[in-house]
Amino acid sequence: MVELNAAALRVAGLGAFFRPRDVDSLGVPYRQLRRLVATGIVDDLGGGLYRLAEIEASELETVAMVAAAVPRAVVCLMTALRVHEIGTESPHEVWIAIDRKARRPARTPAQVRVVRFSKAMLTYGVVRRPMLGVPVSITSPARTVVDCFRYRNKFGLDTALEALRDTLRQRLASVDEIMRAANVCRARTILKPYVDAVLS
Numbered sequence: 001m002v003e004l005n006a007a008a009l010r011v012a013g014l015g016a017f018f019r020p021r022d023v024d025s026l027g028v029p030y031r032q033l034r035r036l037v038a039t040g041i042v043d044d045l046g047g048g049l050y051r052l053a054e055i056e057a058s059e060l061e062t063v064a065m066v067a068a069a070v071p072r073a074v075v076c077l078m079t080a081l082r083v084h085e086i087g088t089e090s091p092h093e094v095w096i097a098i099d100r101k102a103r104r105p106a107r108t109p110a111q112v113r114v115v116r117f118s119k120a121m122l123t124y125g126v127v128r129r130p131m132l133g134v135p136v137s138i139t140s141p142a143r144t145v146v147d148c149f150r151y152r153n154k155f156g157l158d159t160a161l162e163a164l165r166d167t168l169r170q171r172l173a174s175v176d177e178i179m180r181a182a183n184v185c186r187a188r189t190i191l192k193p194y195v196d197a198v199l200s
Helices: 006-011 020-024 030-038 061-069 077-083 141-150 157-169 175-184 188-199
Strands: 042-046 049-052 094-099 112-117 126-131 134-139
Touching (some): 006 049, 030 042, 049 061, 061 094, 077 112, 077 134, 077 141, 134 141, 141 157, 141 175, 141 188
Parallel strands (some): 094 112
Antiparallel strands (some): 126 134
């Protein structure tokens, strides 16, 4: 059984945000989780989501919170741009993708925008990275650029072009990586003229 303190929970692999089943798998039953809340080690955020109280707030806190609450979601589009520090967008919502047949998350700890991806789109160009100890699935820079062009009607072509230019300028992805992602996402025809224009 894990000792009832934040350091031991972190060492055991618990992220800043978690659900009861996450601590149950560490040998901490629900009654002990409630004791952690009572002693101020853990904050109860409601909706079945908890937070280690000692974790300092950061810009990625909201993204980590949503990823902990909706673990099968993929962080994408405007939020992925922000996380990768591409462009100048600063979204007020967390953009997530879920399977086309999945239920929309009923309760989330922050405002989300949901898009639906097919099975291939949920895996290609999706990487896992920890944020405040929470494993987060997020589209890679190359894949994010492609998605910005695919969803350009939602937020404008200017955002997609800025994402393309900034990604190439910062060398976060190569033209080949972007075009491979475009092929998989069936967006090559859309993207190629813009890539050619940026390179000319």
